[in-house]
Amino acid sequence: AQSVTQLDSHVSVSEGTPVLLRCNYSSSYSPSLFWYVQHPNKGLQLLLKYTSAATLVKGINGFEAEFKKSETSFHLTKPSAHMSDAAEYFCVVSDSNFNKFYFGSGTKLNVKP
Amino acid sequence: NAGVTQTPKFQVLKTGQSMTLQCAQDMNHNSMYWYRQDPGMGLRLIYYSASEGTTDKGEVPNGYNVSRLNKREFSLRLESAAPSQTSVYFCASSEEGAQGSYSNQPQHFGDGTRLSIL
Numbered sequence: 001a002q003s004v005t006q007l008d009s010h011v012s013v014s015e016g017t018p019v020l021l022r023c024n025y026s027s028s029y030s031p032s033l034f035w036y037v038q039h040p041n042k043g044l045q046l047l048l049k050y051t052s053a054a055t056l057v058k059g060i061n062g063f064e065a066e067f068k069k070s071e072t073s074f075h076l077t078k079p080s081a082h083m084s085d086a087a088e089y090f091c092v093v094s095d096s097n098f099n100k101f102y103f104g105s106g107t108k109l110n111v112k113p
Numbered sequence: 114n115a116g117v118t119q120t121p122k123f124q125v126l127k128t129g130q131s132m133t134l135q136c137a138q139d140m141n142h143n144s145m146y147w148y149r150q151d152p153g154m155g156l157r158l159i160y161y162s163a164s165e166g167t168t169d170k171g172e173v174p175n176g177y178n179v180s181r182l183n184k185r186e187f188s189l190r191l192e193s194a195a196p197s198q199t200s201v202y203f204c205a206s207s208e209e210g211a212q213g214s215y216s217n218q219p220q221h222f223g224d225g226t227r228l229s230i231l
Binding site: 009032034041042043044045046049051090094095096098099100101103104105106 | 117154155157163203205210216220221222223225
């Protein structure tokens, strides 16, 4: 069975410092993995997607994520946080063999001035 | 470039009333989805339509019905609203991938309908 765990419900960083949002998954197959961002009162927007082409995936707004199969992780990082990064972030794992996908419970990122 | 459009944006209902939430996409996507988002629970899939003419239950379908009216439109109906259905509802769409797969395709979301049931 597939599942996805976002290890932190809230993360707080200072502007200009690195961001790390953690995501672990369990999968019996080679999954596709996604990160989405949700700003207040908005829908989710795709940040980046992993589909086995390269383990380090670059997304929009300076975010990137690294797929580590041995650790079953897909953590989201950004070298320097900006105030506009304050939002909620969702990790999603999909299993194309069964056309199923699973959302994590979300991590709220707070960026302090 | 509208993407996914949801109407209405806000609605207040009384218990027992019925209502239909509308969703339309202009990206020629095959697959469409309805989610609800509640605090601390992330997004939960209510129903989805893998392609025009098909609909399937998701994780939390009870109390809801859906209609895939055509390729563009996918509506969600609450026949008899209950306070437990107070939530933010999101519609999304995605392209069809290789061999009819859709779960490995990015989803495009609307801005949501905020529904309160008293």
